Amino acid sequence: MRIKVNHISxxxxxxxxxxDISFEVDTGDMLAIIGQNGSGxxxxxxxxxxxxxxxxxxxEINERPLxxxxxxxxxxxxxxxxxxxxxxxGLTVFDTVLLGRKPYISGKPSAHDLEFVSExxxxxxLEEEAMRTINTLSGGQQQRVFxxxxxxxxxxxxxxxxxxxxxxxxxxxxxxxxxxxxSAEGITVIITxxxxxxxxxxxxxxxxxxxxxxxxxxxxxxxxxxxxEYLYDIEVEVVRYKDNICIxxxxx
Amino acid sequence: xxxxxxxxxxxxxxxxxxxxxxxxxxxxxxGGIALLAGSHWIxxxxxxxLLRRDGTALEYQILLNxxxxxxxxxxxxxxxxxxxxxLMQILLRNPLASPYTLGISxxxxxxxxxxxxxxxxxxxIARSSDLFMITNPxxxxxxxxxxxxxxxxxxxxxxKVKQASVETIILSGVIINSLFGAGIAVMQYVADNVQLxxxxxxxxxxxxxGDWYKLFFMLIVLIPALFYFSIKRWDYKVLCSGDDYAKSxxxxxxxxxxxxxxxxxxxxxVAVSFFGVxxxxxxxxxxxxxxxxxxxxxxxxxxxxxxxxxxxxxxxxVARTIISPVILPVGILTSFLGVPLFLFLITRRxxxxx
Numbered sequence: 001m002r003i004k005v006n007h008i009s010x011x012x013x014x015x016x017x018x019x020d021i022s023f024e025v026d027t028g029d030m031l032a033i034i035g036q037n038g039s040g041x042x043x044x045x046x047x048x049x050x051x052x053x054x055x056x057x058x059x060e061i062n063e064r065p066l067x068x069x070x071x072x073x074x075x076x077x078x079x080x081x082x083x084x085x086x087x088x089x090g091l092t093v094f095d096t097v098l099l100g101r102k103p104y105i106s107g108k109p110s111a112h113d114l115e116f117v118s119e120x121x122x123x124x125x126l127e128e129e130a131m132r133t134i135n136t137l138s139g140g141q142q143q144r145v146f147x148x149x150x151x152x153x154x155x156x157x158x159x160x161x162x163x164x165x166x167x168x169x170x171x172x173x174x175x176x177x178x179x180x181x182x183s184a185e186g187i188t189v190i191i192t193x194x195x196x197x198x199x200x201x202x203x204x205x206x207x208x209x210x211x212x213x214x215x216x217x218x219x220x221x222x223x224x225x226x227x228x229e230y231l232y233d234i235e236v237e238v239v240r241y242k243d244n245i246c247i248x249x250x251x252x
Numbered sequence: 253x254x255x256x257x258x259x260x261x262x263x264x265x266x267x268x269x270x271x272x273x274x275x276x277x278x279x280x281x282x283g284g285i286a287l288l289a290g291s292h293w294i295x296x297x298x299x300x301x302l303l304r305r306d307g308t309a310l311e312y313q314i315l316l317n318x319x320x321x322x323x324x325x326x327x328x329x330x331x332x333x334x335x336x337x338x339l340m341q342i343l344l345r346n347p348l349a350s351p352y353t354l355g356i357s358x359x360x361x362x363x364x365x366x367x368x369x370x371x372x373x374x375x376x377i378a379r380s381s382d383l384f385m386i387t388n389p390x391x392x393x394x395x396x397x398x399x400x401x402x403x404x405x406x407x408x409x410x411x412k413v414k415q416a417s418v419e420t421i422i423l424s425g426v427i428i429n430s431l432f433g434a435g436i437a438v439m440q441y442v443a444d445n446v447q448l449x450x451x452x453x454x455x456x457x458x459x460x461x462g463d464w465y466k467l468f469f470m471l472i473v474l475i476p477a478l479f480y481f482s483i484k485r486w487d488y489k490v491l492c493s494g495d496d497y498a499k500s501x502x503x504x505x506x507x508x509x510x511x512x513x514x515x516x517x518x519x520x521x522v523a524v525s526f527f528g529v530x531x532x533x534x535x536x537x538x539x540x541x542x543x544x545x546x547x548x549x550x551x552x553x554x555x556x557x558x559x560x561x562x563x564x565x566x567x568x569x570v571a572r573t574i575i576s577p578v579i580l581p582v583g584i585l586t587s588f589l590g591v592p593l594f595l596f597l598i599t600r601r602x603x604x605x606x
Contacts, residue, residue, distance in 0.1 A: 046496065049499075049500050050499070051496050051499045051500055070502075071499075071502035071503075071504075072502040073502075074502060075500065075501045075502040078500070079500070080496070080497065080500035082494060082496050082497055085493060085494065085497075090542065090546055090547025091492075091546075091547050091548060092264070092546065092548075094257070094260075094261045094264075095548055095550075099489060099490060099493065099501075102486050102489070102490055102501055103501065103502065105486060114258055114261065114262070115258065118257045118258045118261070121257055122257070127256075127257050130257045130260060130261065131260050131261070131264060133546070133547070153501075
């Protein structure tokens with residue numbers, strides 16, 4: 001689905017977190033929102049999902065204003081994975097993923113819902129863990145469970161807040177590959193991410209946020225040293241290695 | 253292999269349902285025993301006589317006007333306290349939450365004390381054998397109910413003024429509890445001996461205060477509440493994964509939480525006003541059920557309700573019969589029976605993990 005963000009602003013009481021943000025994402029795009037801590041990345045993601053109410057501007061999904069979509073309908077279009085799940089220990093993996101079917105369940109989950117979940121568990125290689133509780137899983141497995149839970153909503157748009165924070169490089173790659181695969185299947189994927197190398201490698205679009213404003217956006221051509229140096233206030237060297245962009249900090 | 257996962261999960265759901273049905277059967281069984289047992293044992297011969305309609309009027313009276321209301325009072329109160337406890341723990345995302353977390357118990361006790369001291373409900377001794385007879389139970393009940401509504405109103409005011417987080421709500425509950433605790437102390441200070449004894453007696457919690465009108469009133473409150481909780485069970489499930497996630501799933505966390513708290517508090521207020529403060533059940537029954545069926549809100553509320561009804565009935569039956577004809581306050585038994593059961597469940601799980 002095509003998302004158009006038009007001049008949105010948002011403040012937490014006195015503090016203006018987002019100022020005049022505009023950008024567009026198309027079906028099948030994978031957008032990385034990058035910037036320093038506190039630059040407004042997570043806030044932007046929450047505004048796009050109406051978790052936070054924007055003060056100004058508008059967001060459109062396939063030309064339709066976000067404000068005209070009911071909360072129940074929105075949960076069938078857009079799925080959100082928070083950065084850290086608030087402690088929820090004893091639920092089984094199957095039940096957690098089944099939670100994502102809520103927009104389609106009234107009362108009791110149907111046979112179709114259960115089959116849908118079980119197929120997702122297979123797809124994300126979680127079938128062995130189906131009856132384990134979340135708190136017994138590793139970080140990488142947990143993240144896959146949450147992605148499965150989001151996919152259970154059958155969304156066209158997937159929003160993920162720091163999906164690979166706290167994961168080792170093996171699980172980072174696994175999650176990023178999965179997200180790219182999903183975007184190739186036509187889901188619009190939007191993530192916030194700190195690892196700019198991973199962002200450059202996997203996401204075809206980038207949005208650079210500096211103190212609540214868009215500083216640069218576009219395709220991979222935005223990964224030039226001048227942009228990144230301004231974004232993070234450090235000196236970097238951007239090199240190309242086997243068609244991949246590598247960003248390395250210069251002097252220590 | 254795909255089917256394997258489905259079969260496992262369906263088995264798990266079936267197991268949870270079987271647990272609930274088993275507890276329900278246990279409840280019926282204990283209910284049957286509770287009707288027969290007591291200081292006047294009603295055996296098979298008497299029941300046959302009753303069925304043939306030639307039983308003595310005494311047995312008829314005991315069954316219909318003493319034992320049956322008491323059994324139903326225990327079951328309904330157990331359901332209210334345990335379901336409310338489970339819901340409070342879900343809504344406030346806190347394992348220490350109970351039906352009394354918002355201060356309902358002290359608020360009701362304050363109301364009852366006020367009724368006893370100032371409205372004359374416990375001021376005179378009706379018979380010389382009953383030193384602490386509450387002479388007008390209806391005034392005490394109404395005063396206790398109004399007290400708990402006052403407590404709830406203060407909480408709601410705080411929530412409204414400040415966009416209240418879960419922490420603020422819990423803290424408000426603690427404050428309300430101590431405020432009304434101080435109020436009770438004042439009442440006890442100004443009360444005379446008989447009134448003081450009445451206040452203490454009231455707070456013990458006693459299921460013998462039930463009659464058919466009270467039971468009817470409780471059901472009027474309980475049935476719509478359970479229906480509402482059942483409709484909302486998926487919202488509660490989502491809410492357990494955090495407010496942001498709930499919003500992204502189309503659930504309004506603030507509204508769901510406040511409405512849930514108000515309904516559970518009203519149910520609890522009714523139970524407390526009628527039967528006094530019965531501790532422990534609302535806090536621990538949801539944990540016992542969690543240990544048995546896991547952390548799934550779909551089954552937790554129903555499971556807690558059924559288990560709570562069974563458990564309070566069991567406690568009350570033991571309290572009535574253990575040193576019959578003396579009837580112990582049921583609140584004492586709930587802790588004495590509940591703590592060993594809970595400890596057993598905690599240690600059993602640990603052994604299995606090792």
